[in-house]
Amino acid sequence: VNFVEVIAKKRDGRELNEDDVRAFVGGAARGTLGDEQLAALLMAICIRGASTRETTLLVEAMRDSGACWRLGDAYPEAVDKHSTGGVGDSVSLIFAPLVAACGVPVTMMAGAGLGHTQGTLDKLASIQGFRAAGNREEAIARIERCGVCFAAQSQEIAPADRKLYALRDVTATVPSSALIVASIMSKKLAVGTKRLILDVKWGTGAFCKKLAEAEELAEALVSVAASAGVMTSALVTDMNEPLGNCLGSAAEVRAAVEVLEGRGDRRLTELTMALAAEALVMAGRPADEAATALRAAIEGGAARHKLDELVLAHGGRPEFTHLPRPSRTVTVTAPRAGVVRAVDGEALGWVAVSLGAGRRRQGDEVDPAAGLVVHARTGDRLLAGAPLATLEIGARDVSLDPLLDRLTQAFELGDEAPQARPLVVARFKGNL
Amino acid sequence: VNFVEVIAKKRDGRELNEDDVRAFVGGAARGTLGDEQLAALLMAICIRGASTRETTLLVEAMRDSGACWRLGDAYPEAVDKHSTGGVGDSVSLIFAPLVAACGVPVTMMAGAGLGHTQGTLDKLASIQGFRAAGNREEAIARIERCGVCFAAQSQEIAPADRKLYALRDVTATVPSSALIVASIMSKKLAVGTKRLILDVKWGTGAFCKKLAEAEELAEALVSVAASAGVMTSALVTDMNEPLGNCLGSAAEVRAAVEVLEGRGDRRLTELTMALAAEALVMAGRPADEAATALRAAIEGGAARHKLDELVLAHGGRPEFTHLPRPSRTVTVTAPRAGVVRAVDGEALGWVAVSLGAGRRRQGDEVDPAAGLVVHARTGDRLLAGAPLATLEIGARDVSLDPLLDRLTQAFELGDEAPQARPLVVARFKGNL
Numbered sequence A, B: 001v002n003f004v005e006v007i008a009k010k011r012d013g014r015e016l017n018e019d020d021v022r023a024f025v026g027g028a029a030r031g032t033l034g035d036e037q038l039a040a041l042l043m044a045i046c047i048r049g050a051s052t053r054e055t056t057l058l059v060e061a062m063r064d065s066g067a068c069w070r071l072g073d074a075y076p077e078a079v080d081k082h083s084t085g086g087v088g089d090s091v092s093l094i095f096a097p098l099v100a101a102c103g104v105p106v107t108m109m110a111g112a113g114l115g116h117t118q119g120t121l122d123k124l125a126s127i128q129g130f131r132a133a134g135n136r137e138e139a140i141a142r143i144e145r146c147g148v149c150f151a152a153q154s155q156e157i158a159p160a161d162r163k164l165y166a167l168r169d170v171t172a173t174v175p176s177s178a179l180i181v182a183s184i185m186s187k188k189l190a191v192g193t194k195r196l197i198l199d200v201k202w203g204t205g206a207f208c209k210k211l212a213e214a215e216e217l218a219e220a221l222v223s224v225a226a227s228a229g230v231m232t233s234a235l236v237t238d239m240n241e242p243l244g245n246c247l248g249s250a251a252e253v254r255a256a257v258e259v260l261e262g263r264g265d266r267r268l269t270e271l272t273m274a275l276a277a278e279a280l281v282m283a284g285r286p287a288d289e290a291a292t293a294l295r296a297a298i299e300g301g302a303a304r305h306k307l308d309e310l311v312l313a314h315g316g317r318p319e320f321t322h323l324p325r326p327s328r329t330v331t332v333t334a335p336r337a338g339v340v341r342a343v344d345g346e347a348l349g350w351v352a353v354s355l356g357a358g359r360r361r362q363g364d365e366v367d368p369a370a371g372l373v374v375h376a377r378t379g380d381r382l383l384a385g386a387p388l389a390t391l392e393i394g395a396r397d398v399s400l401d402p403l404l405d406r407l408t409q410a411f412e413l414g415d416e417a418p419q420a421r422p423l424v425v426a427r428f429k430g431n432l
Helices: A003-011 A018-030 A035-048 A052-063 A091-101 A120-125 A136-146 A159-170 A177-191 A211-227 A249-260 A266-282 A287-299 A302-313 A345-355 A400-409 B003-011 B018-030 B035-048 B052-063 B091-101 B120-125 B136-146 B159-170 B177-191 B211-227 B249-260 B266-282 B287-299 B302-313 B345-355 B400-409
Strands: A079-083 A106-110 A148-152 A195-202 A231-238 A328-333 A338-343 A371-374 A387-393 A411-414 A424-429 B079-083 B106-110 B148-152 B195-202 B231-238 B328-333 B338-343 B371-374 B387-393 B411-414 B424-429
Touching: A003 A018, A003 A035, A003 B035, A018 A035, A018 A052, A018 A159, A035 A159, A035 A177, A035 B003, A035 B035, A035 B159, A052 A159, A052 A177, A052 A211, A079 A091, A079 A177, A079 A266, A091 A106, A091 A120, A091 A148, A091 A249, A091 A266, A091 A287, A091 A302, A106 A120, A106 A177, A120 A148, A120 A249, A136 A148, A136 A302, A148 A302, A159 A177, A159 B035, A177 A211, A195 A211, A195 A266, A211 A231, A211 A424, A231 A266, A249 A266, A249 A302, A249 A371, A266 A287, A287 A302, A328 A400, A345 A371, A345 A387, A345 A400, A387 A400, B003 B018, B003 B035, B018 B035, B018 B052, B018 B159, B035 B159, B035 B177, B052 B159, B052 B177, B052 B211, B079 B091, B079 B177, B079 B266, B091 B106, B091 B120, B091 B148, B091 B249, B091 B266, B091 B287, B091 B302, B106 B120, B106 B177, B120 B148, B120 B249, B136 B148, B136 B302, B148 B302, B159 B177, B177 B211, B195 B211, B195 B266, B211 B231, B211 B424, B231 B266, B249 B266, B249 B302, B249 B371, B266 B287, B287 B302, B328 B400, B345 B371, B345 B387, B345 B400, B387 B400
Parallel strands: A079 A106, A079 A195, A106 A148, A195 A231, B079 B106, B079 B195, B106 B148, B195 B231
Antiparallel strands: A231 A424, A328 A387, A338 A411, A371 A387, B231 B424, B328 B387, B338 B411, B371 B387
16 A cells, blocks of 8 residues: 555545555554654545544554453443543543442543543542553453453553544644544444443533534444444533533542532533433433432442442542642632623633643643632622632642633623523434 | 644634744744644645635745845846656756857756656756756856856755655645645745746646646746746646656756757657747747747757756766666567557656656655657557657666556557647746
């Protein structure tokens, strides 16, 4: 295969065949193609798009670029959950112990954060001693012990995805439906879990700024998953404001603990319950029983107890009072009285990144103590001077003035209450 | 400037501003942007296109990435000639002494060949001792001595173009009107000649496979040149078959000498005369006097004598009987009687490259003795067994069987004569 001709094909909007896709993905994984050639093809895919067939070929080639754990062979009923990335979204940390407490094993392939959203792996890293599974044996040992396994995308899982993800980040080729599907599904297929719950975000704080884009992505994910034999349910959910009220590694672990103790953020609780219910229904529970079981697991303390168990099983200290704390906090307040018409989650996300809570580029270090807490939510009526949000400043020296301005501006105050938006907008199910 | 945002702009089809373009070109020249970022933007430009304003900004930024020779200040009447690349096209080697023999100074920024077309610099290298000018002083010394300067694109001229050209070659982003215009014009502007004759090829052997593409490119070149104060005339010419009958470095020098001695290939002679006439008219000669002067320069031997002079002025030996010769030759013949309906110039070009007459990738070595001679031209009536073309094999070991097949197949034989095509199709003039 002459790779320049492969690039030219996609440049001109023609369809790639299996040889073309294997040359691309194999070259990325083995390092035999130059970054400039990979980047050119990524941009051509981003602009020209890809057919379902091309996307499926991409997914399979990326899965096969590394090890396949086949966890679904050992645990056919195990479920994985994935979100396309949101602000203040610590659902994974709640979903895993909650669903496992209801008797359904959970495998979670967790990633590091990049850009304005934080990653589950970073949040877990704020728990002293916590270590995600790095290979099949470690994954199975954790599931055997507590019914949950958090796995880190290791060097051996889908190495082509690691390479391409890093390139996409610096070449403005992240927002491509085909490439997003390929990135997500290749890792899921490599782990080999047979059931998957997807949370596809839409809105100002998500990759998909438009609802239609998110629905299209959800449909593409579900259909590629189905063709690969994975039972999938995808919810399209609102990310026009932060999901929970905490951003930052330690802050989001705290937020998760609060939900598991039945005193958490309302929206964060609601979405986790909806996604967990999908998992129980997929495991064969009737829908009404599933909701009851989930409520009981929280109210009876089983879910909270499962969190301690899974932290122990991953080598961590389940003492959440010892989480890193901010060195100081600064609260911004409402400059006028009024109704909160909108909260710009992406802006809040970038403020948190500026404090050290996330990464501008791969390799940046994350400060687990840095983050922020949101006090005013969309629809709230405020008096002038009411608290909007609190910066939790960690170890990093930051120039506060511009951050405080950006933080204040992220809250749009007005006189009329905004129209309420549903949290869960649509649901897609894959037929096997 | 956040360069990822610049890439995203063009990805989404929005217009780049001066800061964006300077960041791109400056980053390419200084090596501060990664190849993957440059490649992604090149592909986005290739697919999304660029406005005249963006193209002009690109040209100016690329010119300013290196030294500016300002030869037009010293020789306002000097003319440069450029072709967009054709097969069997040794016009530059004829044009320069011919126009100079008529009293108009000529500056030629010559490049190395890549792909199925050969470069003027490679052809000149087959003349023992020949050295193109590498800086302003050398260029002026050569013009002073013989009225002609062949210059090599040195490290100091438009380094951004060198970088981007190498990237375009491996990323399938060569065929972009904006990038072609920027590459050509940035070098011309850096040399600073104020008059320019362009030969824009269209057809199966050219970059522009369609006439409309070539006309669009010619118009873009002429308008960007005009806005930069360069008087330009562009001819759109036929490249649906090889221009001359020789391909390869030494072979094309031989072909040029034959034209200067009045016994050259008919089509090569005709096009050179048309382009040279444009140059003389631009220098103020009436059109009919120009044609007469050019014929006289060839018939009286002045043009041929000027070739010897210019070779000497460039340190070369004007003894063309000593040009490298092939180690052996193989001739393919017509498998049937018939009329030559088409000759695939690009196929012939790649056969020549396989023999070592050109480069598949930058850095490949060119064998000056390798090439081929075309005997059968479009419209010729042949008997079965009549010679089609002769391979001139140089120092490289080649597997002949596939080459002979490809060579034979490059000639389409039929029963009806094809429609004659004009050699010069259109003419564009820039208004200053």
